[in-house]
Amino acid sequence: MRHVFSRLLQLIPTTVGALVVVFLLMRVLPGDPAAAMLGTNATPQAVADLKSQMGLDKPLPQQFAEYVLGLAHFDLGRSLALRTPVTTLIGQAVGPTLLLTLCGTAVSVIVGVPLGVIAALKRRTWIDYAASVGALSGISVPVFVWALLLLLAFTLDWPILPSAGAGDNPVDVARSLVLPAIATGFFQVGLIARVTRSTLLSVLADDYVRTARAKGLAPTAVIAGHALRNALIPVITVIGLNFGTLLGGAVVVETVFTRPGLGRLILDAINARDYPVIQGVMIISVVLVVVLNLLTDLLYSVADPRVRA
Amino acid sequence: MKFGRLWRSISRNLPIAICVVFIAMITLLAIFVQFLPLADPTSQSVLFRLKPPSPEHVLGTDRLGRDILSRVIWGSRVSLLVGVGVVAVSGVVGTILGVISGYFRGWPSVLVMRVTDIFLAFPALILAMVTVTILGNNLLTVVLAISVGVIPRFTRFTRGTILSIRERDYVESARAVGASSLRIIWNHVLLNAVDPLIVLCTLQIPTAILTEALLSFLGLGITDPTPTWGNMINSGQIVIREAPWLTFFPGLAIVLTVLAFNLLGDAIRDALDPAVRDLGAPMPRVDASLPAEPTHTAAPSRELTPVS
Numbered sequence: 176m177r178h179v180f181s182r183l184l185q186l187i188p189t190t191v192g193a194l195v196v197v198f199l200l201m202r203v204l205p206g207d208p209a210a211a212m213l214g215t216n217a218t219p220q221a222v223a224d225l226k227s228q229m230g231l232d233k234p235l236p237q238q239f240a241e242y243v244l245g246l247a248h249f250d251l252g253r254s255l256a257l258r259t260p261v262t263t264l265i266g267q268a269v270g271p272t273l274l275l276t277l278c279g280t281a282v283s284v285i286v287g288v289p290l291g292v293i294a295a296l297k298r299r300t301w302i303d304y305a306a307s308v309g310a311l312s313g314i315s316v317p318v319f320v321w322a323l324l325l326l327l328a329f330t331l332d333w334p335i336l337p338s339a340g341a342g343d344n345p346v347d348v349a350r351s352l353v354l355p356a357i358a359t360g361f362f363q364v365g366l367i368a369r370v371t372r373s374t375l376l377s378v379l380a381d382d383y384v385r386t387a388r389a390k391g392l393a394p395t396a397v398i399a400g401h402a403l404r405n406a407l408i409p410v411i412t413v414i415g416l417n418f419g420t421l422l423g424g425a426v427v428v429e430t431v432f433t434r435p436g437l438g439r440l441i442l443d444a445i446n447a448r449d450y451p452v453i454q455g456v457m458i459i460s461v462v463l464v465v466v467l468n469l470l471t472d473l474l475y476s477v478a479d480p481r482v483r484a
Numbered sequence: 485m486k487f488g489r490l491w492r493s494i495s496r497n498l499p500i501a502i503c504v505v506f507i508a509m510i511t512l513l514a515i516f517v518q519f520l521p522l523a524d525p526t527s528q529s530v531l532f533r534l535k536p537p538s539p540e541h542v543l544g545t546d547r548l549g550r551d552i553l554s555r556v557i558w559g560s561r562v563s564l565l566v567g568v569g570v571v572a573v574s575g576v577v578g579t580i581l582g583v584i585s586g587y588f589r590g591w592p593s594v595l596v597m598r599v600t601d602i603f604l605a606f607p608a609l610i611l612a613m614v615t616v617t618i619l620g621n622n623l624l625t626v627v628l629a630i631s632v633g634v635i636p637r638f639t640r641f642t643r644g645t646i647l648s649i650r651e652r653d654y655v656e657s658a659r660a661v662g663a664s665s666l667r668i669i670w671n672h673v674l675l676n677a678v679d680p681l682i683v684l685c686t687l688q689i690p691t692a693i694l695t696e697a698l699l700s701f702l703g704l705g706i707t708d709p710t711p712t713w714g715n716m717i718n719s720g721q722i723v724i725r726e727a728p729w730l731t732f733f734p735g736l737a738i739v740l741t742v743l744a745f746n747l748l749g750d751a752i753r754d755a756l757d758p759a760v761r762d763l764g765a766p767m768p769r770v771d772a773s774l775p776a777e778p779t780h781t782a783a784p785s786r787e788l789t790p791v792s
Contacts (some may be wrong), residue, residue: 331724
């Protein structure tokens with residue numbers, strides 16, 4: 176409990192700092208949001224009016240105070256393009272994106288861990304080398320290339336899965352998730368396989384594994400009951416460290432598969448220069464990364480009691 | 485010495501030697517592309533729209549009749565410039581910040597690390613998307629936008645490396661004989677941090693190339709008519725079934741380039757770090773884009789620096 180509390184305390188300055196960065200990014204960097212929104216043909220009066228409407232004509236400290244006050248009330252302003260509260264838009268988008276990243280992670284663990292175990296047990300065989308090639312191709316092929324290949328294969332050439340949307344009923348939701356989840360999670364499959372392989376190899380040489388073997392335990396019981404549990408701890412780290420990248424991948428995959436989510440929301444907002452929405456999506460993505468890092472830390476301490484010490 | 489070992493290691497490994505030749509080839513092509521007998525990458529022709537690969541247009545033409553081969557080669561210039569530019573900017577800034585936070589104690593170190601943590605909390609792609617939107621999309625802003633997310637990685641990596649070096653005996657000895665901090669950092673600390681930094685630079689180039697391709701694909705990076713591999717795939721995806729060569733060739737160019745840099749980075753790391761090499765099999769790179777603070781620095785550095 177004390178560990179949880181101290182980790183929570185450590186997160187506060189990072190989160191507050193990130194919120195300040197988002198505020199400054201939108202206001203201090205060169206480039207006028209109002210002018211950018213209205214385009215090159217806008218009159219100075221129109222730009223001034225929009226600046227006033229967005230509150231950008233007020234002094235920076237006052238803008239910051241209003242920004243913080245809004246955040247405290249979960250008020251991120253209104254979308255300039257849709258006239259809807261930003262929190263409503265984010266509320267609608269965050270669920271599908273989280274579901275996609277969760278399923279992407281599940282794909283990478285379900286495929287990556289067994290692949291890593293087999294590679295470790297069959298060291299220096301073709302399976303081991305195939306896992307290495309898979310690891311490299313996972314991080315070398317852009318997520319949109321995977322997404323396009325899957326789209327081409329399973330929705331056009333062999334149309335068994337939907338090519339767009341997120342589905343209305345549970346069956347459609349599941350079907351529409353298959354390809355995007357594979358595309359999102361693929362880059363991690365190789366990483367997880369390699370990490371599982373290398374940690375399992377080092378764990379298998381440890382004394383306690385030798386003791387378990389000496390007791391006469393079956394090889395599967397030694398691996399599943401003793402070695403794998405410790406070998407999986409770094410996998411948790413990989414997932415935690417890569418969550419931001421996974422979220423970025425989800426943004427791209429949502430675009431390719433025309434799925435609703437944070438990716439579509441921020442891309443539409445960028446194209447419309449809808450700054451309150453862009454700001455809102457940045458804030459929620461930082462919060463998601465910070466919360467997931469915390470969860471990873473906590474999971475880590477559950478898996479490895481030494482961390483709590 | 486270690487570069488001799490690096491060269492031997494690379495020249496004896498055929499796949500890595502192929503990667504080096506490939507990287508050298510695309511670099512030369514990117515530098516001298518304007519002198520090559522290629523079609524103008526922006527010249528359009530209605531008559532030659534969506535032509536499949538043929539002797540006239542080796543890789544076919546796009547929806548505006550532009551030559552794909554020419555555009556892929558011109559696109560390599562953008563990708564490599566972004567890759568090298570991002571590593572140069574982030575390497576210099578991130579290393580300086582990493583040295584400050586790793587070598588010195590007190591508020592500068594704390595401040596740098598807090599700011600680094602803050603920037604690491606942002607998903608790199610989303611940060612790049614927003615920065616490029618605000619700054620405008622040209623080569624320089626794309627480099628800066630991607631660097632914003634890469635600098636903290638260099639900072640954290642350098643800090644971890646410096647932390648393990650600053651307590652070594654030879655640094656203590658240099659301090660004892662009265663060497664200035666600047667001299668110790670330059671002559672003893674940085675020199676020993678070079679190996680892991682070279683590896684990180686090599687591994688960050690493909691990450692930057694991929695991020696640029698993602699930005700271009702989303703329509704936020706460098707846009708048409710300037711050819712980039714990402715924007716070529718973006719414009720080709722609409723006709724992916726009728727004219728797959730529009731997406732296939734730039735896609736292949738990205739994959740081969742990124743793969744070559746990744747393999748080369750792994751090979752350099754293995755060659756420079758006996759701790760990895762002695763395991764007999766490549767160690768996993770947990771995350772190329774986000775290296776954890778290393779638990780050890782590259783051991784060859786011990787051979788390099790004489791104890792003062």
